[in-house]
Amino acid sequence: xLNMDQIKKVFRTDLVETxxxxxxxxxxxxxxxxxxxxxxxxxxxxxxxIAGLLETFEAGTYLLDGEDVNSLSxxxxxxxxxxxxxxxxxxxxLIPDLxxxxxxxxxxxYRGFNGRQRKERIMNxxxxxxxxxxxxxxxSQLSGGQQQRAAIARALAGEPRFLLADEPTGNLDSLMxxxxxxxxxEINEGGTxxxxxxxxxxxxRRAQRNxxxxxxxVTDFQLGPIPPxxxxxxxxxxxxx
Amino acid sequence: MWLYFFKLAxxxxxxxxIMSTLMIIAVGIGIAACLVTxxxxxxxxxxxxxxxxxxxYALQLDAWDPQEAYDGPNDMPTQVTYxxxxxxxxxxxxxxxxxxxxxxxxxxxxxxxIRPFQSLARMTTSDFFPLFDVPFIFGSTWxxxxxxIPEQVVVLxxxxxxxxxxxxxxxxxxxxLDGRLYKILGVTADWHPRPKVHDLNNGAYNRRDAMYVxxxxxxxLEMYSRGNTNAWERENVVTFTDTLQSEHIWLQAWVxxxxxKQMEDFSSYIENYIRQQKKLGRFQRPxxxxxxxxxxxxxxxxxxxxxxxxxxxxxxxxLLVCLINTIALLLAKFLKKAPSVGVRRALGASKKAIFxxxxxxxxxxxxxxxxxxxTLSWFGLxxxxxxxxxxxxxxxxxxxxxxxxxxxxxxxxxxxGLLPAWKISHTQPARYLKIQ
Ligand SMILES: Nc1ncnc2c1ncn2[C@@H]1O[C@H](COP(=O)(O)OP(=O)(O)OP(=O)(O)O)[C@@H](O)[C@H]1O
Ligand SMILES: [Mg+2]
Numbered sequence: 001x002l003n004m005d006q007i008k009k010v011f012r013t014d015l016v017e018t019x020x021x022x023x024x025x026x027x028x029x030x031x032x033x034x035x036x037x038x039x040x041x042x043x044x045x046x047x048x049x050i051a052g053l054l055e056t057f058e059a060g061t062y063l064l065d066g067e068d069v070n071s072l073s074x075x076x077x078x079x080x081x082x083x084x085x086x087x088x089x090x091x092x093x094l095i096p097d098l099x100x101x102x103x104x105x106x107x108x109x110y111r112g113f114n115g116r117q118r119k120e121r122i123m124n125x126x127x128x129x130x131x132x133x134x135x136x137x138x139x140s141q142l143s144g145g146q147q148q149r150a151a152i153a154r155a156l157a158g159e160p161r162f163l164l165a166d167e168p169t170g171n172l173d174s175l176m177x178x179x180x181x182x183x184x185x186e187i188n189e190g191g192t193x194x195x196x197x198x199x200x201x202x203x204x205r206r207a208q209r210n211x212x213x214x215x216x217x218v219t220d221f222q223l224g225p226i227p228p229x230x231x232x233x234x235x236x237x238x239x240x241x
Numbered sequence: 242m243w244l245y246f247f248k249l250a251x252x253x254x255x256x257x258x259i260m261s262t263l264m265i266i267a268v269g270i271g272i273a274a275c276l277v278t279x280x281x282x283x284x285x286x287x288x289x290x291x292x293x294x295x296x297x298y299a300l301q302l303d304a305w306d307p308q309e310a311y312d313g314p315n316d317m318p319t320q321v322t323y324x325x326x327x328x329x330x331x332x333x334x335x336x337x338x339x340x341x342x343x344x345x346x347x348x349x350x351x352x353x354x355i356r357p358f359q360s361l362a363r364m365t366t367s368d369f370f371p372l373f374d375v376p377f378i379f380g381s382t383w384x385x386x387x388x389x390i391p392e393q394v395v396v397l398x399x400x401x402x403x404x405x406x407x408x409x410x411x412x413x414x415x416x417x418l419d420g421r422l423y424k425i426l427g428v429t430a431d432w433h434p435r436p437k438v439h440d441l442n443n444g445a446y447n448r449r450d451a452m453y454v455x456x457x458x459x460x461x462l463e464m465y466s467r468g469n470t471n472a473w474e475r476e477n478v479v480t481f482t483d484t485l486q487s488e489h490i491w492l493q494a495w496v497x498x499x500x501x502k503q504m505e506d507f508s509s510y511i512e513n514y515i516r517q518q519k520k521l522g523r524f525q526r527p528x529x530x531x532x533x534x535x536x537x538x539x540x541x542x543x544x545x546x547x548x549x550x551x552x553x554x555x556x557x558x559x560l561l562v563c564l565i566n567t568i569a570l571l572l573a574k575f576l577k578k579a580p581s582v583g584v585r586r587a588l589g590a591s592k593k594a595i596f597x598x599x600x601x602x603x604x605x606x607x608x609x610x611x612x613x614x615x616t617l618s619w620f621g622l623x624x625x626x627x628x629x630x631x632x633x634x635x636x637x638x639x640x641x642x643x644x645x646x647x648x649x650x651x652x653x654x655x656x657x658g659l660l661p662a663w664k665i666s667h668t669q670p671a672r673y674l675k676i677q
Contacts, residue, residue, distance in 0.1 A: 049671040054587055075591045082589020089674060095581040097252050107588040109245050154588070 001162065001193050002028040002051060007060035009046055009216075020046040021216040024060070028195060030161070033188040035207035036197045043216040044197045048164045051195065052085050053077045064162075082110050086155030086192075090167035092147040094139035094154075100126065101135040104154045111158055125153040129183060145176030152183060163187065165196040169203060181206060242594075243601065250602035253578070260574060261606065264567050268610025268653065271563030273617035274556040276638070276646050280622060282553045283642070284635040285445070285545045289434030290373070290535035293497070296336075297372065298532035300329060300494040302515070306473035307525035317531060318471065319442070319542070320490040323460075328514050330366065330388070334507045335496035337372040341365035342492050343440070343468035344459055346418035346452075350405055360401065360451045361467065362418075363440075364459035370396070370429075372497050373439050380412035380427030383455055391457040395423040401451050402428045419462075423454070435634050438535050440493060441542040442468050446634040466491040488523075496532070508532070564657050567606070571661040575599055579665065579673045586670035599662035600655065607654015615646055 009021040020043045028034055038044050049055040050062065053069055062069050064084070069077065086107075094103050104125055108118045126132050129149035131142075139147055148168060155163060165184065169177035181203050188194050198204050212219045254261040290297055301317040302325055311318045321329070326340045345361045369375065370382045379402075383394045395416060402411055415422045436445035458464075463481035470491040472478075478487045498504045511530050518524045533541060575582075582595055590598075618638065625636040 045671075049674075052587065054671045054674070055669070075593065078586070078589055078591035078594070081587070087587040093580070093584045093587075093674065095584055097256050097581070106585060106590075109242070110585075110589040110591075110594060158589075 001030045001032075001065060002026070002195075003061075003063040003066075004051075005061045007050065007057050007062060009043070009050060009055070009057045019216055021050070021057070024213075024217060026211065026218050028193060030193055031188075031191055032193055033185070033208045034195045035204035035210050036195060036213060037199065037201070037204050037210065038213035042213045044213050045166055046216075047213060048166050048195065048197060052087055052164045053081045078110070082107055082158065084160050084162050086158070086160035086163045088148070088151055088155050088163065088165040088168045090170040092139070092144070092151045092171070094147055094151055096139055098139075099135070100131065100137050100139070100142070100150050100153075103139065103150060104135075104157050107154065107158045121157045121159075122153075125157040126150070128156065129153045143176075144172055145179060148172060148176070148180055149183065152180070152187075156187065161192060163192050163194045165194065167197050167199060169198065169200060177203065242597075246598045246601035247605065249598055250605040253574075253602050254605055257574060260570060264570050264606050265609045265613055267563040267567055268607060268650070268657075269613030269617055271560035272611055272614025272646065272650055272653070273621060275560045275649075276614060276618035276642065277621040277625070277636075278549075278553045278556040280618070280638050280642055281625070281632065281635050282545065282549055284637070285436065285549060286539075287436065288438065288536045288539060289436070290438050293374065294534050294536055296497050296499050297535055298496050298498060299535070299538045300496060300511075301531045301533065302511070302524075303526050303529035304488065304490075304518075304524050305526060309473075310526075317529060318490045319493075320469065320471065321492050321494050322488055322490050323485045323492060325514075326492040326494055329494050329496070329511075332507065332510050334498075334503055334510055336499050336503070337368035337497040339366055339369045339372050339495040340456055340492055341369065341440070342456070342459070342466045343442075344454075344464045345467050346454075347420075348401075348405070349417040349420070351415075351417065352405070355405065361448070362395075362452045362454050363450050364454055364456040364464065366456055368497075369453060370427075372495060373434075375432050376430040377427050378430045379410045380425070382453075383426050387455045388457055391455060391461040393421060393423045393458060394426045394455065396427040396429060396453040397425060398429050398449065398451050399431045400449065418454075429453075436539060436544050438539055439495070440468075441538070441544065442493070445539075445542070445544045446632065460485070498532075504532075560653075564653055567610075567657045568660060571603055571606075571657060572664060575661045575665040576668075579668055582665055582668065583670040583673035587674060592666045596662045596666035599665055600658045603654045603658025603662065604651065607650050607657065610654070611647055611650025614650060615643065618646075 004024060004026045007021050007024040008019070011018040011020055024043070024047065036044050036047070046055065050057055064080065069080070072080065095106065101122055104122045105118055108121055113121065123132065123135070126135055129152050131146060131149055131153060134142065134146070139150070142150065168184070169180050172180060177200070184194055184196065185206070196207065204210050288294060300321065301319065302321055303311070303317045304322060304325060305311045305318050310316055330338055330340050332338070342364050343361060344364050345359060347357055348360045349357045363369070366388045367382045367385055370377070378399060380396070382396060383392060387394060395418070397405070397411065397416070402408060405411070405416065406414070411425045411428060414425050416425055433449040437447055440447070465481070465484070468491065470489050472487070472489045474488045476487050478484055478489065496507065498507055512528065515524050515528050515530065539545070585595060622636040622638055626633050629636070
């Protein structure tokens, strides 16, 4: 599903150059649940943003479903992101001016669904995260856990095959974190590929596969650096299933 | 999608009510200022005789005081004396020649239910109608003989004919003016050039002409001018005949010269006339005359005053300042919303979609501002009509101005929105996703 090879990402300011990712290579298979850990500033968010086509990179190749994303226009990247990728953020990032219904509506609008299709998808997604009755609430009227579930509903509404979550439980207490984790596991069982950045080793352990990013490079959590060959990659994934 | 963008725009405008109101007021006031000044400017600078601008000429002759010019050092009198007017009339070079002055009658209607009333009359020559292209609904003008040998005939305006004869064809009927019966020869259509270029003496937006009577009749009946009369010499003017022989200026002279040859011939005719008059002791100033095209005539009579022009520019600058302020406010507002733009991008919005969304918001502000501007300018023009009766006919907004204003406010808001919308659609989404 996702093949990154020798990705390099540099942030340049007037004074410094930060190598956020260097020779970053990773393969993720369809249906996997990958937990990403690593020290602060190691490049986890940068990796997710590149994976989600929100950010470009200086060198290397990235194939999403076999398609080289580097050659795509902004419009094509946006359409691809809209159709295939769902984002979940640590700080939920619901749009404060819109109620829950309209928040979940956002990705569907850019997809061009008609009104009936959108309504059906929105209500389904909200039912799925247990917020069916609160679609008229504004984000500020919901608890943190509810907000994150609404954000997950928003990510799910377009039925993406690939879910990117950046510390989705970081702002939640442990009970709510567990609920969100259970929800993500359920989604993954439905066939959606998930890559989740987390600082919580307990949550990471529940994923099929753990990788660690240190200094902008991938280190496998227990097996050491991931071998470059894809067949080894698949083997390394199985022990955690 | 545009409905969705308008919905988002509406939500966003409502989210910051004070800021949005301020922007709408700024755009509205700017547009209103421009609309009011341009409406007045445009109606003032309109030339109703544009279609004959290269063949009609208002004649100026410098028969003024040898010691002092008429007004400024280069100015000539704006009217002519009776002697000079008659001399112009005698030339058969012009296609048409008009001599005229303003006088008036007491109208004594035959229909006893209408009370007698005073009415102004234009005392003129038969060429008045073809020269100024005055259309007729009934009948026509008087014969050229009536310009020489007085005939008691009259041409009524549509308004007067409506009042006296209910708009029926009155040609052939008689009308009692000052106790004498005049035969009605024609009724003009609704003709009211604004500005009133054919007679700017008493204001460019003065009342329309009520009726036309041969000037020969006015002279015979010794009817004085009810318009301006100017004089410079200490003369002993007692009788009407004295007036006719005097240096008083009180007649307006117009000629139509269709060809270059006519122009040259008429110019030498006037020059010869002046030289000949100099020998008789008149025209003691340097030989000078001028044939003014209607547009020259309008500007010479200060129909568009310089300050109107300056006012127009000031209002345009004012509008620009309002728009630039609006740009700054929009930019600040949009950048403040950058985090939700980041989210939209993450959820699949393209740069173009973000750009459009924000342009719709400025369009909403612009249209509201435009609507406010139109309302304000309506009140503004009403106020001007109320305070400045002289501009009563100029301070009217016409449909083209109205439509233009709407288009303009759309363009202005697009102009305001372009930079902020471009800026926000090109911010790096990832940067703002972290902040929230
Ligand atoms: N927009 C940017 N401009 C400059 N440097 C940046 C930018 N974004 C990230 N960086 C740098 O890139 C490196 C990787 O950042 P990144 O956000 O990916 O870390 P992270 O692993 O997500 O950290 P955390 O766990 O704290 O979220 C950091 O050194 C950071 O300072
Ligand atoms: Mg991070």
